[in-house]
Every structure is written in C-alpha cells, then in structure tokens.
Amino acid sequence: MSLPALLRCEGLTRRFGGLTAVNDVSLDFRVGEVHAVIGTNGAGKSTLINLLSGELPASAGRILLQGQDIAAWPQPRRARAGIGRSYQRTTIFGEFTVFENARLCAQAAWQRPARLWQSAAACPDSGAAAHQALAAAGLGEQAQQRASALSHGAKRQLEIAMCLATQPRVLLLDEPLAGMGAEETERMLALLAALKPGHAIALVEHDMDAVFRIADRITVMVNGQVIASDVPQAIREHREVRIAYLGDHA
Numbered sequence: 196m197s198l199p200a201l202l203r204c205e206g207l208t209r210r211f212g213g214l215t216a217v218n219d220v221s222l223d224f225r226v227g228e229v230h231a232v233i234g235t236n237g238a239g240k241s242t243l244i245n246l247l248s249g250e251l252p253a254s255a256g257r258i259l260l261q262g263q264d265i266a267a268w269p270q271p272r273r274a275r276a277g278i279g280r281s282y283q284r285t286t287i288f289g290e291f292t293v294f295e296n297a298r299l300c301a302q303a304a305w306q307r308p309a310r311l312w313q314s315a316a317a318c319p320d321s322g323a324a325a326h327q328a329l330a331a332a333g334l335g336e337q338a339q340q341r342a343s344a345l346s347h348g349a350k351r352q353l354e355i356a357m358c359l360a361t362q363p364r365v366l367l368l369d370e371p372l373a374g375m376g377a378e379e380t381e382r383m384l385a386l387l388a389a390l391k392p393g394h395a396i397a398l399v400e401h402d403m404d405a406v407f408r409i410a411d412r413i414t415v416m417v418n419g420q421v422i423a424s425d426v427p428q429a430i431r432e433h434r435e436v437r438i439a440y441l442g443d444h445a
Contacts, residue, residue: 198225200259201395202247202278202365207256209242216242218419219256224365224395229387231398231406234416240399241283243416244367247397248280249273260365274303279363281354283370289343293334293353296342297325301360325360332356332386348379352386359390366396372405384409407431415439 200223209217217239224230232240245251247258249270258266265273288296301324329335332352337345342353351371358366371387372380380402387396387409400406406413407427414424415436423433430436 198227200224201226201261202397203259204243204247205257205259207243207246207258208254209239209246209251210254216419217246220416220419220421222414222421222424224397226364226395227392228411229391229396229398229409230412230414231400231410232414232416233400233403233406237418238416239419240416241369242419244280244369244397244399247365248278248367271303274361274363277362277364278367279358279361279365280367281351281358281369281371283373285347285350285354287342287350287353287357289341291342292338293329293340293342293345293356294325294338296353297328297356297360298322300357301325301328303361321360324362328356328359331359331390333382346379348375348382351375351379351383355386355390364394366390366394368396369399370401371398372400372402380405 202224203222205221207217207220208215220243222230232243234240242251246253249268253266256266257264260276260278265276288299298321301321326335326338329338332355334349334352334356337349342350345353355368355371372383375383384405387398390396398410410427412424413427413430415422415430417439422439423430423436425433
C-alpha cells in the first residue's frame with residue numbers, strides 16, 4: 196500500500212495574460228516514489244515545478260504539504276518547510292569549493308540569529324549537513340575541489356547535494372540529466388534510486404529511456420493539461436500519449 200501524498204496539488208492553474216500555462220492540474224507526490232512529469236517543450240512542466248516550489252504564484256488551485264495549504268507561502272518558507280528543487284541550468288558557485296557550495300545551502304536551513312558574532316563557516320550543524328549531503332550525492336571525496344573544475348555530470352550531482360543540504364522531504368528536479376553522457380546518466384539514476392526511499396521526488400525529464408527506467412509514476416502534459424498519469428507500462432500503452440508525445444501516429 197502506498198503512503199499518503201506528502202505533496203499534493205489540486206486544480207493548480209497558472210495564467211500569463213491570455214495564455215494558460217498550467218491548467219487545472221491535480222497530482223500527488225509520495226515518499227518512496229519518483230513521479231516523472233513529461234511532455235514536449237511548452238507543455239507546462241517547468242511552470243508546474245515553479246508553482247510547486249513557490250517561484251511563481253498560482254492563479255488558482257491549492258498546494259498541500261502534509262495536508263496544509265501552502266499556496267500562499269513564499270519560496271523561502273516552502274524551502275524551510277522541506278521543499279527543495281534543482282534547475283534546468285547549472286546554478287553552482289564555480290569559484291567556491293564543492294563543500295562551500297553545499298555549506299552555503301545548509302546555512303540557510305541552520306540559521307543562528309543568536310550567534311551573529313560568530314563565523315557562519317564555523318557552524319558545526321551546517322558543516323555536518325554539507326558533508327552528509329555531499330556523501331549522499333557521491334561527492335564526498337571531491338569536497339575540497341573547486342566547483343568549476345567538476346565534470347558536467349558532477350556539477351549536476353552537486354546541485355542535488357546543495358538541495359539535500361537543506362534537508363528537504365520533497366525534491367523537485369528539473370531536467371537533472373540534461374547534457375549527460377551514458378556513464379553520467381547511470382550515476383544520476385543510481386543517485387535518484389538511493390534518494391527515493393526518504394523523499395518524494397518530482398522529476399521533469401526529456402530522456403525517455405531514463406524516465407521509464409526510474410519512474411514509479413509518469414504524468415504526461417500537453418498544452419498545460421494532464422492527459423494521462425499512471426504507472427510506466429500503462430503510459431507506454433496509452434493511445435493518446437503515444438500520439439501526442441511518443442510519436443505513434445498509427
């Protein structure tokens with residue numbers, strides 16, 4: 196039996212003037228599941244992630260975190276409540292070490308207003324959280340390396356480590372496999388599989404081979420609307436999905 200949804204959206208809608216980018220979307224995200232959201236460019240996938248993370252306000256609908264409506268919460272409050280995200284483009288601090296990238300993110304979660312006279316870099320809590328996140332992301336041995344010197348795949352791993360350093364319960368991952376070769380993709384899929392037991396993972400991705408390997412549930416969006424949401428095998432066999440997205444015109 197699956198767990199109750201940790202994060203849920205109900206009737207989520209976002210309009211930009213006369214354009215409805217996300218239209219009446221209702222989805223569940225559960226701990227122990229990778230829930231992939233797929234669709235062609237412009238389908239509304241990244242807008243959906245931005246709505247869930249709080250980077251865009253919703254025009255209508257509810258966003259529930261453990262049953263509490265957080266649709267009016269700003270992005271920092273959602274992050275502190277356990278919603279972490281990564282971006283399509285690499286967003287690391289290249290001039291800093293791998294460890295410092297993770298520690299800066301952990302610092303946001305381990306705020307110490309009563310210790311303003313002490314160096315933030317000396318905070319044992321944020322340092323421990325950073326080391327733990329790097330180890331989980333497979334970057335423990337590269338902690339003191341300059342972030343700009345990492346390979347493309349390792350930079351994407353670092354982005355997830357930075358997310359993990361805030362100790363999220365929900366991971367919103369926007370195209371984490373973009374630009375990766377086969378070996379890097381395998382490492383990232385192994386990382387997602389390792390993170391799944393303790394997190395609810397929303398995955399936006401264009402690599403269909405990877406999606407069908409890692410996802411427990413797949414939602415397909417077209418023109419801002421959900422046309423199907425089911426287990427991978429059912430999505431493979433869904434006629435409307437095959438026509439709209441997988442290229443089957445028979």
